[in-house]
Amino acid sequence: MSKEQEKVRNFCIIAHIDHGKSTLADRFLEKAKMVTERDFHNQMLDSMDIEQERGITIKSQAVTINYEAADGQIYRLNLIDTPGHVDFSYEVSRAITSCEGALLLIDASQGVEAQTLSNMYLAMEHDLEIIPVVNKMDLPSADLERVREQVEHDLGLDGDLVYPISAKTGLGVDELLEGIVEWIPAPTGESAAPAQALIFDSHYDAYRGVVIHIRLFQGTIKEGDSILLMHNGSEYKVEEVGHFRLRLERTGVLHAGDVGYIIAGIKVISDIRVGDTITGKTNPAKAPLPGFREVKPVVFSSIYPVDTNQYEELHSAIDKLKLNDASLIYEKDSSAALGFGFRCGFLGLLHLEVVQERLEREFGLNIVLTSPSVRYHINPQKGEAYYLDNPLNFPEPGTIISAEEPYITAAIITPTDFLGNIMTLCMNKRGVQTHMNYLDEKRVELRYDMPLAEVLFDFYDKLKSVSRGYASFDYEVKGYQETDLVKMDILVNGEPVDALSQLVFRQNAQARGRGICKKLREEIPRQQFKIPIQAAIGGSIVARETISALRKDVTAKCYGGDITRKKKLLEKQKEGKKRMKMVGNVELPQSAFLSVLRTDDED
């Protein structure tokens, strides 16, 4: 191992959502004087607008900092800040594969929560050195001893190893940096060996094209080298390599153990696959690295351009977005109401919203998404069983023997005070309790088998509200169970809108129908005429609402001084309307399509 390599540390920061990962990353950046005071803002690494606005991390973000340790040596720390939300756990799992260690943050007043556990297991699977860090020690409600016990009892880690810090005030961060140098091993790997670089992410830069994010496990890659993408053998010439600072910092060469980027004039975007291995052309590796587990989307929806002429633009935008969002899955789709688009798979509804927003913001597109659905398993009377996630393809009810829907195992950790509320909620969501375990006298861990469809819709919000924010939740897909499924059509102005159809559990259908109609009435703006909104199952109407006609603006005055104001108002209304989709002779706002998923069943 070279002297250089001995001083590299690759680690990620993992935790339950909001436990302070990005804030800790801020402190590291500050200590390393990576940003001037003027340029600094909170959660520096949350570089996307949506991340800043929502206050959550969506993308894992790698950054290299230099740290002068107590031993007088300068260490190069490659840290990866990861997201905490369940929908983005694929980001965490990929970050973990390029590290030797992980800081597992635990909020000093919240203690161990559902994703603390699930993210720790991910790190353990890859044999990472885990350093437990108790954050937010500045809070009056911080309870270090209690959390230390949880670390030992719930996590099975050594409580004496805990670093108490405050990412907000910087308390304990110096000690933690020393701990990182001390406890996390330097990367192994030989710079002279055949190159093996794991692609863990990528992004598209309008000027430079595809930028590949890699962890180099073996060998050396430098500018001018010819490289091979091992999954299809395509060959490229390296134009630039370097490290992630807050920007890309060109170094000319990457060695075994490094985390960095490669730019190689890649024209065919589909050549780039996250999880693929890059090797050198002259001295190629014999086999690729193991890569990543496959992503399993849980919710499906179709994306269409509002303007049907923008299909090609949408296509190229999705291709580019996919570079930076490996968990997005898509294929061509078409709809009577909406024209050509893409059927997409997402890791959850937040993921879906993020994709929608990114397509709009980063690519300037106006799009609509159809009613999200889980993937069902259909056993037809004739032919072989198959999967189905698009309500449009639901067969005639008489032609199937049975339908199955995906189930999950939900793990919920809650203070005992809310146990009753939560059990009621889970029961209403068709959940069956399989396990209950008192973690200590104040906290319970529950496990439920529940239909995924119930969890996707408003379960998370409801859980938070019935537990005043204290319960945490994690899930994993378990398998399929038989269900009684019906297709519900939504008719707008008498015409069925295929993009609004959905598959629902028969007993919920009527209530869901009422909820959807009501929600649509709120979301669809009034138009020139009255618009009936109906929910129908197999031709019979189960719910109905009416949107009254647009109110005439009969008598608003407007004189000279009002022109500017009037014009602004008009522009604003225009912007709103630009995002609407003509379906038949009715204009549907984008929000209408997604509103169906924020629908409470009406009792």
Added chain:
Amino acid sequence: MSGRYIDRLILQHEILSREFSTGEYGTIYLGGGTPSLLPPKELERLFRGLSVTGREEEITLEVNPESLTDELLDCCTSLGINRISMGIQSLNEGILKKMGRLAGREDNLRAIDKLRRWAGEMNRSWSIDLIFGFPGQSESSQLTDLDEFLAQNPPHFSLYQLTVEEDTLLYRNCQENRWALPPEEEMEDAWEKGIVRIESAGYERYEISSYCREGLRSRHNMIYWNRGIWLGLGAGAASMMNVNHRFTGTTWKRFLEADPSALVSQGDFYEHEYLNRRDILIEKIMMCLRTRRGLSKEDLVSLFPKDKPEVLFADILARWKGKIILDREGLRLNSVGLDWHSAVMVDILLDLDKYFDYNTPL
């Protein structure tokens, strides 16, 4: 206070008129706030300061019924004011009370009589206004209000729909559920019946909210609606200096407190707004379509010299069939269409942005 305000207006006029080349004015409108509260002496001083000749085609003064004294009317006569616009808002005692108006039903009726007499002597005109949809009105009470209003036989009137603006008593009362706006359906029905009564009483709806007897349009307001050139005085007043150049007003505080010598440097009276091709186009269409005349053939040619309006507006004409008309005379909303002005405008904007190249040379 009013003295200082008049000083400022005169100074503002002096500065603005340097950039405003028309010389004599065609029409003058004293409105906003309550110019009728000014003592006649001050009004005279203002007229002198603005070099009003008294020979202008139309000089309008806005008044409140309670300030319509004989003294004021005499003053109007001597200054050459030939049109008075009076805000009465309703003839329903209960509604007026609820609005917190100083003048009640009887005061309003008396003031109207006075106005009618003043106007009758010479070739003078007057206008009153009515508010539609105030909390407490029902379909039938609203129609009664309208009938009584029409019975006054004004040569010109305005009909406004109530708009609830934030930070007003009305807003708070509605928010806190003390008052409720009349049910929309009722008001729409009242409106539909009302419009028939207005038309059968022989009025022309020449602009969305303005009605007149033959030939008695407000010439001044027509300038706004044709997107003409005008000069506006006062704290918040805008001026249209040129087809692509507007001055927008400043705040009261700055207006009154600024040092007069600093005012000459102009900044405290207005800010400049330069309008691009798209702004001009949109404003022209938006304002002209408010009137029954709409955009004339000539307007269309000058706005879209290279495009055929029937092609450019094809989608609009189809979508708003029965409400918008394009023929030899130009493009306009018909009497039903006027009620849909905003919605039609939004579609026009969308279509222009989509199909029209704002960079085509004029």
